[in-house]
Amino acid sequence: MKKKIGFIGLGIMGKPMAKNLIDAGYDLIAYDLNEDAVNEMVDYGAEKASSPKNIAENSEVIITMLPNSPHVKAVVLGENGVIEGVKKGQVLIDMSSIAPLVSQEVAAELEKKGVEMLDAPVSGGQEGAEAGTVAFMVGGKEEVFEANKAILEVMGGSVTLVGSIGAGETTKLANQVIVGINIAAVAEALSLGKKAGVDPENIFNAIRGGLAGSQCLNDKAPRMIAGNYDPGFKMKLHVKDLTNAFETSRELHSYMPLTAQVMEMMQKLLNDGHTEVDHGGLGLFYEQLNNI
Numbered sequence: 001m002k003k004k005i006g007f008i009g010l011g012i013m014g015k016p017m018a019k020n021l022i023d024a025g026y027d028l029i030a031y032d033l034n035e036d037a038v039n040e041m042v043d044y045g046a047e048k049a050s051s052p053k054n055i056a057e058n059s060e061v062i063i064t065m066l067p068n069s070p071h072v073k074a075v076v077l078g079e080n081g082v083i084e085g086v087k088k089g090q091v092l093i094d095m096s097s098i099a100p101l102v103s104q105e106v107a108a109e110l111e112k113k114g115v116e117m118l119d120a121p122v123s124g125g126q127e128g129a130e131a132g133t134v135a136f137m138v139g140g141k142e143e144v145f146e147a148n149k150a151i152l153e154v155m156g157g158s159v160t161l162v163g164s165i166g167a168g169e170t171t172k173l174a175n176q177v178i179v180g181i182n183i184a185a186v187a188e189a190l191s192l193g194k195k196a197g198v199d200p201e202n203i204f205n206a207i208r209g210g211l212a213g214s215q216c217l218n219d220k221a222p223r224m225i226a227g228n229y230d231p232g233f234k235m236k237l238h239v240k241d242l243t244n245a246f247e248t249s250r251e252l253h254s255y256m257p258l259t260a261q262v263m264e265m266m267q268k269l270l271n272d273g274h275t276e277v278d279h280g281g282l283g284l285f286y287e288q289l290n291n292i
C-alpha cells in the first residue's frame with residue numbers, strides 16, 4: 001500500500017514532482033500560497049489542503065519544496081504549521097535547498113513529536129523535475145532513508161544518502177560552490193581572450209578537450225559567447241545558495257574567499273537590475289568590467 005503524501009510548495013520544481021507522484025499512483029494532498037498552483041494540482045487528481053497543519057493531519061509522508069530556510073521554518077514550525085498537525089511515526093522530507101543548520105533545527109523540533117526528517121535537496125533543474133530525473137542528495141537516518149527511498153525514486157534519477165540530517169544540504173551547497181566558481185572562471189577566461197582579440201569560440205573549441213574542459217564550460221561558454229543570459233537556473237537562486245554556504249562556513253569558523261568574491265559579482269548584477277538572468281550572467285559582469 002502506497003503511503004499518502006502531503007505536498008507543500010508547488011513552484012517550478014515542486015509542481016512537476018508532485019505530478020510525477022500522482023502518475024506513479026500515490027494519493028496526494030497539496031498546499032501552496034499560490035491558489036492557481038493548488039487548483040492545477042486538484043485538476044490533476046490531488047486533494048486540496050487548507051494549511052500546512054491540515055497537510056500533516058491528512059498524510060503519512062510530508063514533502064516540502066520551498067524557496068529558502070525562512071519559508072521552511074514558517075511552514076513547518078510556524079502558526080498553522082506542519083508541527084501542529086503531526087503525529088508520531090510520520091516523516092517529513094524537505095527537498096528545498098536551505099541552510100543545513102536550519103534542517104537540523106527543524107528536525108530537532110519534529111523529533112520531539114516523534115517525527116523523523118530527511119533533508120533531500122536536488123540538482124537537475126526544471127527539466128529534471130519534469131522528467132523525474134533529478135539527483136537527490138539525502139541526509140538523515142539510514143532506516144528512514146530506506147523506508148522512503150521508493151518515493152524519492154519516483155522523482156529522481158539518482159538518490160544518494162550522504163550522511164546524517166543536514167548532510168544533504170551541505171552536499172548541495174558544495175555543488176553550488178563548485179558550479180558558481182567554475183562559471184566565474186569561464187567568464188573571466190573568455191573575457192581575457194576577447195580582450196586580446198582571440199575569437200572566444202576558437203578558445204572554447206581548443207580547450208574543451210583538455211584539463212579546463214568541464215560540463216560547466218560546455219554548458220556556459222557557448223551561451224556567454226552568444227550573449228544569451230536567459231535562465232536556466234536563475235542567478236538570484238544561486239546567490240541564495242552561496243549565501244547559505246557562506247553563512248554555514250562562518251558558523252563553523254571556516255573561510256570561503258572564492259565564494260565571497262563570486263557572490264559579490266553576482267550581487268552587483270542583481271543590484272544593477274539584472275534580476276532574472278541565468279547564473280551564466282557572470283559573463284555580463286565581465287563584459288561590463290572590461291568593456292568587451
Ligand code: NAD
Nearest residue numbers: 009010011012013014032033034066067071096097125126
Ligand atoms: P519556486 O519559487 O518556483 O516555488 C516555491 C513555491 O513555494 C511557490 O509556489 C510558492 O508559492 C511556495 N511557497 C512559498 N512560501 C510558502 C509558504 N509559506 N507556504 C506555502 N507555499 C509557499 O521555487 P523552485 O524553483 O520550485 O525551487 C524550490 C527549491 O528548489 C529552492 O530551494 C531552489 O533553490 C531549489 N532548486 C531549484 C532549481 C530550479 O532550477 N528552479 C533547481 C534545483 C533546486
